[in-house]
Amino acid sequence: MSRLLEAALFAASRPVTLDELRRLDPEAGAQDLQAGLTALRLRYDEGGHGIELAELADGWQILTRPELAEALAQAHLVDRPRKLSTAAMETLALIAYRQPVGRAEIEEVRGVAADGVLRLLQERGLVGVVGRGEGLGRPLQYGTTPLFLELLGLKALDGLPRVDELAVELTPPAAETPEGA
Amino acid sequence: MTYPSPAADERVFVVELAEFSGPLDLLLTLIREQEIDITDIPIAQIADQFIAAIHQLGLNQAADYLDMAARLLRIKVQMLLPRRVDDEEWEDPRAELVRRLLEYEQIREVVGWLVERATLRADRWARGWIPEGPERPAAPILLDLPALLHAVDDVLRGMPQQVLHRVVGRPLDVEGATRRIEALLADRAVFDLREAFGAAPTVADVISALIAILELARVGRVHLIQPTPFSPVNVNRGSVEQAA
Numbered sequence: 001m002s003r004l005l006e007a008a009l010f011a012a013s014r015p016v017t018l019d020e021l022r023r024l025d026p027e028a029g030a031q032d033l034q035a036g037l038t039a040l041r042l043r044y045d046e047g048g049h050g051i052e053l054a055e056l057a058d059g060w061q062i063l064t065r066p067e068l069a070e071a072l073a074q075a076h077l078v079d080r081p082r083k084l085s086t087a088a089m090e091t092l093a094l095i096a097y098r099q100p101v102g103r104a105e106i107e108e109v110r111g112v113a114a115d116g117v118l119r120l121l122q123e124r125g126l127v128g129v130v131g132r133g134e135g136l137g138r139p140l141q142y143g144t145t146p147l148f149l150e151l152l153g154l155k156a157l158d159g160l161p162r163v164d165e166l167a168v169e170l171t172p173p174a175a176e177t178p179e180g181a
Numbered sequence: 182m183t184y185p186s187p188a189a190d191e192r193v194f195v196v197e198l199a200e201f202s203g204p205l206d207l208l209l210t211l212i213r214e215q216e217i218d219i220t221d222i223p224i225a226q227i228a229d230q231f232i233a234a235i236h237q238l239g240l241n242q243a244a245d246y247l248d249m250a251a252r253l254l255r256i257k258v259q260m261l262l263p264r265r266v267d268d269e270e271w272e273d274p275r276a277e278l279v280r281r282l283l284e285y286e287q288i289r290e291v292v293g294w295l296v297e298r299a300t301l302r303a304d305r306w307a308r309g310w311i312p313e314g315p316e317r318p319a320a321p322i323l324l325d326l327p328a329l330l331h332a333v334d335d336v337l338r339g340m341p342q343q344v345l346h347r348v349v350g351r352p353l354d355v356e357g358a359t360r361r362i363e364a365l366l367a368d369r370a371v372f373d374l375r376e377a378f379g380a381a382p383t384v385a386d387v388i389s390a391l392i393a394i395l396e397l398a399r400v401g402r403v404h405l406i407q408p409t410p411f412s413p414v415n416v417n418r419g420s421v422e423q424a425a
Binding site: 036052054056061063065085150152153 | 203285303308
């Protein structure tokens with residue numbers, strides 16, 4: 001089973017979902033699959049390999065080990081991903097937490113027009129239109145894509161920090177501060 | 182961004198606005214730099230600093246910053262309005278701004294987390310990982326030589342025959358003129374050039390006849406004689422013809 005999984009994950013250039021892996025061997029049950037993946041992961045971790053098995057974006061993927069990143073990048077064998085602007089990251093964060101969310105809400109929170117940033121995120125495949133809202137003109141609603149999870153190394157959206165874990169809490173300001181300014 | 186420590190008498194900030202992603206970002210940075218309690222913002226001071234800061238802004242983003250500046254000034258004015266001490270109805274005009282700032286600060290915190298995660302992930306590459314493009318690359322193509330040749334054949338067969346030349350009837354008829362002149366030569370040893378043109382000649386007829394006569398003269402079957410200048414040209418039967 002491990003060999004079959006290894007071959008499938010090696011051949012695919014994106015995370016492969018459990019459903020897709022299950023098609024490799026119709027005889028194998030979910031247990032066999034999980035056992036195969038665990039065995040493969042252990043083999044990579046303990047056998048002195050330059051790669052590892054990662055679970056992300058609803059699937060599994062073979063990745064190079066982080067400690068080798070510097071050498072790979074210096075040899076120009078791989079490109080380091082380009083960073084997004086702060087504006088794009090803010091918009092992305094907002095969409096990740098509030099999806100599905102319309103443009104108006106994004107602009108309201110960030111206090112800036114969002115057209116350009118939204119288009120950029122869509123072009124990069126990080127954000128997609130997931131539906132239309134109920135409001136006037138049925139505005140487009142945006143949500144994050146599997147690529148977003150993949151680039152963050154997340155299994156699913158619930159891997160994002162929960163709102164109550166954040167240092168800043170949204171508490172209503174104390175109303176009894178009459179003398180200011 | 183650079184903040185010279187504010188002078189005691191004049192609180193002016195030098196801010197590089199390219200660093201800010203929006204008016205809330207700028208506002209929040211001003212507040213945090215001065216360690217101001219976000220629930221009790223000295224609105225007048227912050228508004229002045231904010232307006233001073235946006236003076237150095239490019240016009241393309243100015244609208245968003247100006248909108249915020251206007252809000253700050255309105256809040257400043259609302260704060261200055263007199264009110265009764267025991268007014269239960271009174272609502273702090275800064276409340277909405279504070280809510281938005283906290284909301285925005287939350288976003289900033291999430292961004293920090295996302296950047297950290299993305300950096301960790303960026304140190305690990307998948308096989309043939311392509312930095313951009315959510316599309317799966319197309320599967321490799323299976324080539325079959327006979328099928329390929331067949332396809333080429335079909336394409337060639339389907340191609341319309343290209344028309345390279347359009348043949349148009351030549352208005353000149355040198356051959357016809359030659360035959361006519363030869364008939365005249367067979368009849369008479371000498372005749373006037375004008376007779377070679379035929380009755381009611383067109384321009385094409387005249388040119389045809391001239392070319393025919395010049396050709397016959399070149400091969401020696403006729404001699405062209407003009408007895409005096411400007412007189413009609415006589416066409417004489419050539420010596421070759423006589424020899425034959």
